[in-house]
Amino acid sequence: MNYMDDFPMLNKDIVYFDNGATTLKPKSVIKAMDDYYLNYSSNAHRGDYKISLKVNDAYEGVREKVKKLINAKSSNEIVFTSGSTDSLNMIVYGYFKNKLNKDDEVLVTKSEHASNILPWYELSNEMGININYIPLTENHTVTLDNVIKSITPKTKVISIAHVTNVIGDVRPIKEIIEYAHKNNILVVIDGAQSVGHIKVDVQDMDIDFLAFSAHKMLGPTGVGVLYGKYDLLNELIxxxxxxxxxxxxxxxDEIEYKELPYKLEAGTQNIAGVIGLGAAIDYINNVGINNIEETCDSLKEYIISGLKSIPHIKVYNENVEGSIVTFNVKDVFAQDTAIYLDKYNICVRSGSHCAKKLEDELGIKNTCRISIYFYNTKEDADKLINALKNENILEESLGV
Amino acid sequence: MDSNFKRALIIENYEKPLNKGLLNDSTYLRENKNNSSCIDNFDIELKMEDGKIKDIRFDGEACAIATSSMSISIGILIGKTKEEALNIIENYQNMLEEKPYDKDLIEDLNAYDDIYKQPARKKCATLGILGIKDLIEKSK
Structure with a gap:
């Protein structure tokens, strides 16, 4: 496969290391969406005419692809949403709001994305559930031991990312879920950074609810997936x-709703987006999920070893597996570093990365984040490392 | 101002900003200013006395441009009357908007006369001073 040919954005003379925010899109995804708009644009689930049936087949075909990608038992467990945030809000407000009682406990961590904390905070304000934090290790990771220590008889749900978006650590979710289930605790997994990046098998891992976004795995923005085990999803109001x-x-008093998954997809859905997601899944399958994971891991190691040789760089997550490198330049504000790198057309993210509770753990609020995907190359990494070797980053970031 | 001088001035005011640290004194007016498009965030305190700016303090985390321009603004504005201060701020804003302005009036804030070339940085260069402006306008 030739990624330069497949990804128009790779020919824009930029080094793109902000894949944690959103990934680039291959032509096949854009083409699939174009094809829908140009050649068979109509609504799904409605028409009695040929192109509408074609839309329906395309839309429902993607549900099958998603089912296979995450190994769900049934395509009825796959609900299309506008993205992970939408999915997580539906899980919290449609399911847990109706199942939890005052003083029940939810376990999260301080490195969760805002979308996996704010809905819980709001629910806590609304109905008096308690939110507790699983302590992180000194490498900012989650261990089964720390989960076990955090569980009380009041714990009803654990809601954590599979892979975090600041540190990039891969949580041992299979072990956590196994333990949780023995204690009648449900587990919600934020898969925004994991699906399409590492293998996610909802049956093998026994995941209760999973949320992920198309745009973080080559697909378009504005579309995502809510997975739930059928019996749980069926109770999601x-x-x-x-x-x-x-x-x-x-x-x-006389209303009848459809069965799953349709009862959770009100209104005309993001049909083009869903079709784009289908093409993204095809592309990922062609590259191979193991290949994706290995490519990202080895590039991450390469970047870390390069950055470690630079005395004025501090890396915050070198002992963590995953495809994210979080760092700062000594005495330079993260945003100034990112603006400096932009002068070399290197795109990295600065800030708290929507994980605003993580500063309690890192002891620092703002960092620069390099997030890798399989189309990044050693040449990209070398450009980044060379740019960061400069001892006058602060001066050169000013632009005056 | 030549580029080296501008850079030195900005770095000096970034690394050792004037009046960093809040007093939490009830005789001061207080305001938080942050940039929604980036991560700059300041708390600002201002005290007026006899129609003049007696003191300005600030705290928070922000980039070199935001922090240094806050520090330089504080140095220039303390001791000025409300009208003088608002006039300086207006001239500084004019410079950033590429409109006519009085160079002599804005003193070391001339260091930012190239910032208009980086539109994303304009907000950084005005975050602190617009907070000060709000507080001056609130004061009686």
């Missing part, structure tokens, strides 16, 4: 009502 999800409504 819709958070939106409208067309496409009902069978009949004659009065407020």
């Amino acid at each position: 819709p958070t939106r009502y409208g067309g496409g999800m009902n069978i009949s409504f004659t009065s407020k």
Whole structure:
């Protein structure tokens, strides 16, 4: 495969290391979406005419692809959403709001993304559940031991990222879930940084709920997936009502909703986005998930060894597996470093990366994040490392 | 100002900013200013006395441009009357917007006369001083 040919953005004279924010898109994804808009644009689940049936097949075909990608038992367990944030909000407000009671406990960590903390905070304010934090190790990772220590008889749900977006650590979710289930605790997995990056098998890992976004795995923005085990998902009360999800409504007392997954997909969905997600899954399958993981891991090691040779660079997560390198330049504010790198057309992210509780753990609020995907190369890494060898980064970031 | 001088001035004010650290004194007006598009964040305190700016303090985390311009602004604005201060701030904003401005009036803030070339940095260069402006306007 020739990534330079497949990804137009790789020919823009930039080094793109902000894949944790969003990945680049291959032509095949853009083409699949274009094809829908140009050649068979119509609604799904409605029409009695040929192109509408074609849309339906394409849309439902992607549900099958998602099912295979994460090894769900049934495609009825796959709900299309607008992204991980939407999925997590549906899980919290559609399911747990109706299942939890005052003083029940939710376990999260301080390195979660805002989308896996704020819905819980709001639910806590609304109904008096308690939110506790699983302590992180000195490398900012989660261990089964620390999960076990955090569980109390009141713990009803653990809601954590599979891979975090600041540190990039891969959590031992299979072991955590196995232990949780023995204690009648449900587990919600934020898979935004893991699906399409490492192998995610919802049956093998026994995941109860999983949320992920298409745009972090080569797909378009504005579309994502909510997975839930059928019996759990079936008890998720819709958070939106409208067309496409009902069978009949004659009065407020006589309403009939569709079965899963349709009852959770109110209104016309992001059809082009779903079709784009399907093409993204095809591309990922062609590259191979093991190949993706190995490529990212080895490039991460290469970058870390390069950065470690530079005295004025501090790396915060060198002992963590994954595809993210978090660092700062001594005495330079993270944003100034990112602006400096931008002068060399190197794209990295600075800030708290939406994980605003993590500063309690890192002891620093803002960092620069290099997030890698399989199309990044050693040449990209060398450009980054060479740019960071400069001893006058602060001066040169000023632009005056 | 030549580039080397500008850089030295900015770095000096970034590394050793004037009046960093809040007093939490009830005779001061207080405001938080942050940039939604980036990560700069300041708390600012201001005290007026006899129609003049008696003191300005700040704290927070921000980039070199935001921190240094805050420090330089504080140095220039303390001791000025409300009208003088607002006039300086207006001239500084004019410079960043590429409009006519009085160079002599804004003293060391001339260090930022190239910032208009980096539109994303304009917010950094005005975060602190616009906070000060808010507080001056709030004061009676």
